[in-house]
Amino acid sequence: MKATIGFLNAFNPLGNALSQIDAHPDDRCVLERIARKFSHVDENGCVFISGTMDSNGRPRIGWLGRRHRVARVIVAIRDELLLYEDWKWDTRHLCHNRACVNPDHLMHGTRQENSDDCVEAGRAARGKMHGRSKLSEQQASDIIKDTRPHQVIADELGIARQTVSKIKSGERWAHLHEEAAQ
């Protein structure tokens, strides 16, 4: 049954788009939170929101006790996919703008399809650059808590799997382990 969404608003195109999603009431509240962050639309129809971004400029939102990429949350709810199953599906940006959260520009696909998108958009080289950049303390802390396979985490952040292993073993960022144990 289609639930009524409370944030339908002519001045919020993101709210309008998200209200079209047939979401379970439990999921509706996170869509409303996303809609409230609406910032602007560009000439390509890409929709931008305010709030926290990851190191690649992708907006993130806290939900169910973890931080997630907003685009992935939208696709998961709309396409009835499980958010945490990173090994099963990736979020594809048809507009090649990874900051965009316009549902019409988002679809799910395989990791290979997503990486093909990256190459097509010329983003692959920039991704490698991010790989050389230092991780923030918050990212290291997230890695320690992340229970997914090391390779999956490494791919997401564009870093070497060995780096993830060193962080998890405490060889790097040791003080974060001590804090977590307290």
Ligand SMILES: [Zn+2]
């Ligand atoms: Zn877009």
